[in-house]
Amino acid sequence: MAVPHRLEAPRRPRSAKAAPEPAPAPDLAEKALAVHRLLCPVYGCPIPYFHALDPVSELVSSLLSHRTRNADSGRAFKALRARYPDWATLIAAPTAEVEATIAGVTWPELKAPRIQAVLTAVMERAGGLDLGFLAGMEVAAARAWLEAIPGIGPKTSAAVLSFSVLRMPALPVDSHHHRVAQRLGLIGPRVDVGPSHAILRAQLPADWSAQDLYDNHEILMLHGQRVCHHRNPACGRCVLAEICPSARLA
Numbered sequence: 001m002a003v004p005h006r007l008e009a010p011r012r013p014r015s016a017k018a019a020p021e022p023a024p025a026p027d028l029a030e031k032a033l034a035v036h037r038l039l040c041p042v043y044g045c046p047i048p049y050f051h052a053l054d055p056v057s058e059l060v061s062s063l064l065s066h067r068t069r070n071a072d073s074g075r076a077f078k079a080l081r082a083r084y085p086d087w088a089t090l091i092a093a094p095t096a097e098v099e100a101t102i103a104g105v106t107w108p109e110l111k112a113p114r115i116q117a118v119l120t121a122v123m124e125r126a127g128g129l130d131l132g133f134l135a136g137m138e139v140a141a142a143r144a145w146l147e148a149i150p151g152i153g154p155k156t157s158a159a160v161l162s163f164s165v166l167r168m169p170a171l172p173v174d175s176h177h178h179r180v181a182q183r184l185g186l187i188g189p190r191v192d193v194g195p196s197h198a199i200l201r202a203q204l205p206a207d208w209s210a211q212d213l214y215d216n217h218e219i220l221m222l223h224g225q226r227v228c229h230h231r232n233p234a235c236g237r238c239v240l241a242e243i244c245p246s247a248r249l250a
């Protein structure tokens with residue numbers, strides 16, 4: 001398996017200044033809403049949150065999860081929790097030992113030093129292993145604060161804010177979500193996962209709640225897993241077929 005140069009897309013410059021959201025084309029904003037309305041009844045919005053972790057633990061969980069099946073990253077997270085009483089102990093542990101503990105994930109040799117480096121940076125920049133202060137920031141500023149740390153990209157920053165107990169209105173985009181959005185024409189064929197975060201978020205109402213954005217991510221991800229497969233999308237039973245330019249109908 002090829003080893004990537006990095007685990008996530010390039011991040012923004014080292015600054016806590018939030019980049020402005022791109023203005024969406026009105027027709028794409030309408031389409032994004034139509035997709036949401038069509039998929040919500042299928043997957044049952046509001047969708048229960050699958051995690052209730054503190055933000056630092058969610059950060060570790062998210063770093064483990066890149067290009068890895070949920071079951072494998074979940075096992076690795078539990079193994080870290082069982083081996084180390086707290087995240088400070090993990091920072092001080094031999095990297096080879098951390099790598100062995102997370103051996104079930106993809107690229108443990110990259111993720112072990114990456115997790116230790118990211119947690120060290122959090123400790124230095126936040127004055128401790130506590131990210132609860134992000135709750136008092138605007139989402140864009142909180143994301144910029146996180147993404148200023150090498151190793152944290154848009155997907156990880158959004159996951160920390162959305163999936164953790166912070167429950168902030170951020171939109172994560174995983175590979176399934178990204179593929180479905182691309183086939184629907186919400187993003188262009190050359191837009192990578194990282195840059196797609198700002199584009200897809202800007203298509204949705206600015207005042208949407210954390211639950212609304214979480215639902216949007218979940219329904220697009222679930223649709224990618226269950227219907228709009230990587231190979232052979234099941235367009236014949238897709239509720240989006242009428243508005244999808246990629247629909248392959250017999």
Ligand code: SF4
Pocket residue numbers: 180183184227228229233234235238239240241244245246247248
């Ligand atoms: S119509 Fe086909 S390609 Fe389009 S979203 Fe549905 S399953 Fe995917």
